[in-house]
Amino acid sequence: MASYDVIVIGSGPGGYVAAIRAAQLGLKTACVEGRETLGGTCLNIGCIPSKALLHASHQLHEAEHNFAKMGLKGKSPSVDWKQMLSYKDDVIGQNTKGIEFLFKKNKIDWIKGWGSIPEKGKVKVGDEVHDAKNIIVATGSVPTALPGVEVDEKIVVTSEGALKLGKIPRKMVVIGAGVIGLELGSVYSRLGAEVKVIEFLDTITPTMDAEVQKSFKKILEKQGLAFVLGAAVQGVETSGGKAKVTYKLRKDDSEHVEDADVVLVATGRKPYTDGVGLEALGVELTDRGMIKTDDHWRTNIEGIYAIGDAIAGPMLAHKAEDEGMAAAEVIAGKAGHVNYGVIPSVIYTHPEVASVGKTEAELKDEGRAFKAGKFSFMGNGRAKANFAADGFVKILVDKDTDRILGCHIIGPSAGDLIHEICVAMEFGASAEDVALTCHAHPTYSEAVREAALACGDGAIHM
Missing domain, CATH: 3.50.50.60 (FAD/NAD(P)-binding domain)
Known part of the structure; x- marks a missing residue:
């Protein structure tokens, strides 16, 4: 039986990040994972493999619809589905092996198997029980069932x-x-x-x-x-x-x-906490099966923390990562922090869709006076050159202070562009701050600047 400062149950984005951060802060750390590979749902059967297939299928779309327009002529590529799945699996392998490397680099023990908490300060994996001063539950989520629909994972x-x-x-x-x-x-x-x-x-x-x-x-x-x-x-x-x-x-x-x-x-998805032993311990859950935590990710049982999809909030990998780092810092005696008002969300279709902060409907419900600055990608030279001019950038600002309250983008690389506004919001910036910042030309990011300009005297290229 080993003894640790921190044992993390689950190695998804929240769990493995929590383990790495805890180890970086000098805590003796272990991570419990029952899969054959680290990374949880995201790396194995979620975010990463789906993005691989989205990328591959988008390349096919470009070849079929836009190559000839650019003078790239020839027979359209055929789809070798077996090879595409092999490419997807290779991407998974590279990422999960990368987490293994990071665990070794940071001297984190991977305890292989499914973990449960038989009592406070103990984590059981198989027949072994390990001592832990602190336990972080990062067990993630699973797809929700639909009445009248039996899943066989084939049809x-x-x-x-x-x-x-x-x-x-x-x-x-x-x-x-x-x-x-x-x-x-x-x-x-x-x-x-x-x-x-x-x-x-x-x-x-x-x-x-x-x-x-x-x-x-x-x-x-x-x-x-x-x-x-x-x-x-x-x-x-x-x-x-x-x-x-x-x-x-x-x-x-x-x-x-x-x-x-x-x-x-x-x-949709629901928290996965089966077999962890939370109810027997008396850990409080919400009506929807989420683990109740305070502002420092502590449950009602001393020494037990919870993060990610297992607790309230958007089920996003990056939200879990932020909570993982913050919980590890709290355990180490530091001031862990997550700004829940600045967590972006992205849909990786083409065009991509990304948002952060408030929507117009939310601001209206709050009775807050606001202005909206909007710019279409039709006015962006780079987007037009790349057959990617569908969509727009919309920035919402406080009517009196010009402080940025939210941003909504549908267009090329929206998932990357949104972070310009995330950083601006984190620093309490105004739309004018973004509008006065020089943006390289020609780039998609100029559309963000133009939307910021539209919050004031008006965009230049519309």
Whole structure:
């Protein structure tokens, strides 16, 4: 039996970052992980592999639609699905091996197996029990189940099964118009599948800016995705390697049936804490099964902390990373901090969609006076040259102080551009601060500056 200052349960983005930060701060650290590889859902069956397939399928789209326009002529590439999956698996391997290297570099013990907490200060893995002055629960999340839908990860799949299908389906039905559904739906649409997205609500990406939602839906429809909104899925039947999805339209209660080769269930995720022993310990949970924590990620049981998807807040890898670093710093006696008002969110379709801070609807609900500065990528020279002029940048600022309150981008490299505003918001900057900062030409980032200028006297190129 070994004794540690910190044992982290789970090696996803929150867990492995917490372990590394704790070790950097001089704490004897171990991380418990039952998978064969480190990195959790994100690196193994989530963020990283999905981005590999998004990248590969986007290259195919460029070859099919834009190469000839640039004078790059020749036969369009064919898809070797087996090789594409191999490329995806290689990307996973490089990243998970990278975490192993970082553990060795920082002298972190990887305790292989599934961990539980039999009592305060103890972590059990297999038949061994380890002492821990502090325990960080970073067990992540799993896909939520949908009543009447049985997942087999072959015909009816979650995001995990969608990343390793035996072949590209002719027709795919996606249940849920959130981030996961739209990203993976885009992948298979580009690869030639007919994709229909069924969403219970009347909008896609429900938490995003309304103007972005509207524009995003139109762009995806132009790319071939079809949408059925305001529809409640009643069930999915499988037979003979095919599926039938039954749904009712909420507006008139009419019932419809959609045939599919593959059904992707992308209706959200829930905290995964099964087998950890939290309830027996008396760790408080919310009604939704999330672990309750205070402002320093401490549970109600002394010495037990929780971070990431297991606790309240957006289920984002980077949010978990920030909490992992902060919790480790609190344990080490430092002032760990996460600014929850400046956590960006990104959808990695093409164009990308990114946001940070408040939406117009939220500001109106708060009764806060604000101004909006908007700039279309149609006015950006780099975007036009790269056939990437769809979308816009919108910056929201306080009407009186000009302080930036939020930003919403749909367009090329939106997931990278948003961080200019994240840094500005972290420092309490105004739109004028961004507008007066020289931006290299020609770059996509000039669109951000133009939107900032539009918050004042007006953009230059619109």
